[in-house]
Amino acid sequence: MYRVLVPVDDDPDRARGQAAFVADLPGGTDEVEAIVTHALTPEQAEAPEDLKSVDRVETVRLVRDTLDERGIDYQLAEARTPPADGILDLAAEFDVDQIVMGSRKRSPTGKVVFGSVAQQVLLEGDVPVTVVGAHEA
Template sequence: MYRVLVAVSDDVDQARKQAEFVASLPGRGALDVTVTHAYDETNERGPHGESLPPEESDGVQAAKALLEDAGVPVETRETYHPVAEGVVDLAVDVDADLVVVGARKRTPIGKAVFGSVTQSVVLDSPVPVTVVGVE
C-alpha cells in the first residue's frame, strides 16, 4: 500500500489538480489517500460544550469526489494551525509515503512577508513532497 497525503486549500481548481495528479499515479488500486485541509482550532461547540468537527471545505469535497470517481479509496482528516506544521505532523501520523501540496503564484515580496506553507512543508517533511502548480 502506498500512502499519499493530499493537503488542499479552499481553492477548488487547485484541489482538483492535486487530485488529478494522485489519480494519475500508477497502481491506483494500491493507493491509500488521505485528503486534509487546515482549520482554525476554534470549532463551534455543541449543546453540551463538545467540539464539533468542521464541515469539509470545498477543496476537500472536490478532491475527494474526483478521487472516488477515479476508483481511489479516500479518507479525510482534519489538521489545524499552524498549517505547515499540521500537514507535516499528519504525514507522520498517517505514515505517508508522499505528500501532495499545491502552489500559488506569489511575488517574492509576498512570500517574504506572508511566508509559504508549501515551502515549509517541502523543507520539513520527512517524506517526498510533490508540488502541483497552477497553470
C-alpha cells in the first residue's frame, strides 16, 4: 500500500490540484491510500466538538469527494498547529510514503520560493514532498 498525506489549506483550486495528483498516481485504486488533513485555525479548534471536525472544511470535503469518485481509500486526520509541525507529525504517525502539498500561483522568479509551511515540510520531511499547482474549476 502506498500512503500519501494530503494537507489542504482553504483554497479550493489548490485542493483540486492535490486531489487530481493523488487520483492519477500509478498503481490503481487498490494500491493507494490518502490521509487528508487540515490544520484547524484557532477559531475552528475552539468550536464545539460537533463543529470542529476537519470534515466540515470545504477543501477537505472536495478532496474526499474526488477520491471517493475515483475509488481511492482515504482517512481524515486533524493536523495540529503550527501547520508545518502538524503535517510532519502526521507524516510520521501514519508512516506515509509521500506528502502532496498545494502551491500558490507564482511568478517565474517566485517559483523558487515556497510558502513557509511548504518550505519547512520540504526541508524537514523524511519522505518525498511533491508540490502541485492549482486546478481551477
